[in-house]
Every structure is written in structure tokens, then in C-alpha cells.
Amino acid sequence: MTREEHLEYCKVCSNRSFDPKHGIVCGLTNKVADFDRECPEYNPDNDAIASRERVKALRKDETKSTINKGRIALFVIGGLYIVTGFLEAYVLPYNDIVYGYIDWGIAAAFIGLGIWSYKKPALALTIGLIFYIAIILLLAAIDASTIFEGIIWKILIITYLIYAISTARKEGDPNPNKSSDELLDQMD
Secondary structure, eight states: OOHHHHHHHHTTBTTEEEETTTEEEETTTSSOOOOSSSOTTOOBOHHHHHHHHHHHHHHHHHHHHHHHHHHHHHHHHHHHHHHHHHIIIIISTTOOHHHHHHHHHHHHHHHHHHHHTTTOHHHHHHHHHHHHHHHHHHHHHHOGGGGTTTHHHHHHHHHHHHHHHHHHHHHHSOOTTHHHHHHHHHHO
């Protein structure tokens, strides 16, 4: 077993101690753990286990909150394109139903990505960000002044999406501490 795997036991064992040179050590032997699969002297520290569970739950809540902000950004973009489609189809002086259909198609894509983000958050949010930036650049190519219209909203949406993508990717990566999660389940 590696040092990290040993520490998964030792961090939540009531026999743990601390050595300035080595970090957490066994309080019974004052040495770094060297057991193979299970420590024969393992004695669970329920307070340490409960504390770890609280930290894990807090991190999970923070992750969900961050991904939800990105998801909401996709829904907001979709909602704005629904309204824009209505305005361009029926209200504005150059109204034409074709413009409305284009905007409603874009809205459907963003709303679809928002819904898909419940299953595949990193991929859906990444596609949403790329699509959003592509639309901004396409509109800027048609009329350069559009890049500055609503710049604060654009920056906020892009920031939320980037932060949510980063968090979703971390959540999707193989968790090097997965063995500790399994350990905690076994100890309960």
C-alpha cells in the first residue's frame, strides 16, 4: 500500500499521532504505517469520520451550486433568445418570422444543453460556452458594435460557464481519494 492509502486509515484512527518529520504516524508504534491491507490496531475515531463526512458534503454542495450557476446561464441565454425571437418576429420594424425561427432554434439549443447538463455537465457546458462565443463572434462579424452591447452580461455568462466547466471536470475526473470514500463507507 502507498503512504496515501495508509493515511486514509490513519487520518480517522484514534491511535494516530503526529511526528514533525513524517506527519501522521501510529501513536502505538510512533512509526509511519506499514500494514498491508488492514491495520490490526485500527480504531475508528467517530469524530474524525463525522468531520470528514461534513467536509465531503460541503464540497459536494459547493460543486452542485457552481455547476448550477453554469446551467442557469444556459437557461438564461435560451430565455433571452426566446424573447429576442418574439421581438424580431413580431415587434421590431424589420420584423420577419424567419428571424424569430432562427432565434427560437438557438434558444432551443441552449435550453437543450441546459437540460443535458444534468447528465453530462462538463460536456454540455463546454458546448454551450463554445456555441455562445461563436454566436458573439458571428454577430460581431456582421456588426462590430454588437460585441460591446451587453458586455457585462456576456462577461458574467462566460465567467459562470468557465467556472462551472472547471468544477464539472474536477468532479468527473477519477477521484484519487475514492479509496477513502470506500473506507469511510466500510467503517460506518
